[in-house]
C-alpha cells in the first residue's frame with residue numbers, strides 16, 4: 001500500500017518504521033510497553049520520539065521543531081499507530097500545538113510548542129457531561145478576577161490529562177446571544193489548585209479523564225488568542241484535528257490488515273491456507289482496495305492543507321475522518337472474524353486492535369456529526 005511521498009518523507013516513514021519495529025515489533029515487547037505505560041502513555045518511548053525530533057516534526061523551527069507540515073504530521077501519527085506504540089499523548093499534543101501555532105503569542109509558543117518538541121504532553125478539553133456533540137453548549141465558566149481567571153465546572157473525556165503539563169480548556173467567559181459566543185481558550189497547568197483529574201475506565205483502558213474545576217485560579221496570561229473568540233479558534237483547527245485522527249485510523253487499519261493477511265496465509269484448514277478460500281481472499285482484496293483509496297485521500301488532503309495555509313477544508317476533513325475511522329473499525333472487526341477464535345483471544349492481539357478502533361468513529365466528532373457537516377456543505 002503506497003502513497004506518493006517525497007524522498008524526505010519516505011525516509012521519515014522508514015525511520016519511524018524502523019524505530020517501531022525495534023521498540024514494539026514483537027508481541028512480548030508490545031505487552032511489556034503496555035504494562036510499563038501510565039494508562040496508555042509510555043514516558044520513555046515518548047521521550048525517544050522527542051529526542052529523535054519527531055514530536056516537533058510539524059512545529060516551526062523557531063520553537064525547536066522540524067518546520068514540516070500536515071503531511072509530515074500524518075507520517076508520524078500513522079507510523080506511531082501502525083506500530084501500536086503506547087504514546088497516548090501524541091495526537092492531543094499535536095492538536096494543541098496547532099492551536100498555539102495559530103493563536104499563541106511568541107512567549108506562549110516558546111513555552112508550549114517548545115515543550116511539546118522537548119517531549120511534554122498537552123491535553124485539550126472541550127467536552128462536558130452535558131455538552132458532547134453539541135459542544136458549543138458547554139457550561140464550564142472562567143470568570144475574570146483582576147489578573148486571573150477563576151474556573152468552575154466539569155469537563156469529561158479529556159485524553160491524556162493524567163500525563164499532561166497543561167490542559168487547554170474551552171470555557172465560557174461571557175453569555176452571548178448565541179451559544180457559540182462567549183467561549184475562550186485558557187491553558188490550565190495540571191498541578192493547579194482547584195483542579196482534579198480522575199481517570200475513566202473504558203474498553204480501551206483509562207486514557208481519558210474527568211476534569212473538575214473548583215475555584216481554579218490561573219493567570220490571565222494563560223488566555224490563548226482573544227477572549228470570547230474560542231469558537232472561531234476551535235473551528236480554525238478542525239481540519240488539523242480531523243487529519244490527525246484520520247491518519248491514526250489509517251495506521252490502525254493498515255496494521256490490522258497486515259496482521260490478518262499474514263494470518264490467513266499461514267492458518268490451514270481443510271488442507272489449505274484459509275486465505276485460499278474465496279470468502280476470505282475477497283475480503284482481503286476489498287479491504288486492501290479501501291485502505292489504499294482512503295490513505296491516498298488522507299495524504300492528498302494533508303498536501304492540500306500544506307499548499308494552502310489558512311484554508312480549513314471542512315468538507316474534506318470530515319470526509320477523511322469519517323472514512324478512515326469507519327474503515328479502521330470495519331477492518332479490525334473483519335480481521336477478527338477471519339482469525340476465528342484466535343481473533344477473539346487476547347494473545348493474538350486483534351481483540352486489542354478492535355477495542356482501539358471502535359472508539360475512532362466516536363472521538364473528535366462522531367460519524368453522524370461528520371455526515372451532517374458533509375451534508376451541510378452541499379446545502380442540506
Ligand SMILES: Cc1cc2nc3c(=O)[nH]c(=O)nc-3n(C[C@H](O)[C@H](O)[C@H](O)COP(=O)(O)OP(=O)(O)OC[C@H]3O[C@@H](n4cnc5c(N)ncnc54)[C@H](O)[C@@H]3O)c2cc1C
Nearest residue numbers: 124125126127132133157158159208362363364365366368
Ligand atoms: C476515548 C475518548 C477520548 C476523547 N478525547 C477527548 C478530548 O481529548 N477532549 C475533548 O474535548 N473531548 C474528547 N472526547 C469526547 C468526544 O469528542 C465525544 O465523546 C463526542 O464528541 C461525542 O459526544 P458524546 O459522547 O457526549 O455523545 P452524544 O453527543 O451524547 O451523542 C450520542 C449519540 O447521538 C448521536 N448524535 C448526537 N447529536 C446528533 C445529531 N445532531 N444528529 C445525529 N446524531 C447525533 C451521536 O452521533 C452519538 O451516536 C473523547 C471521547 C472519548 C470516548
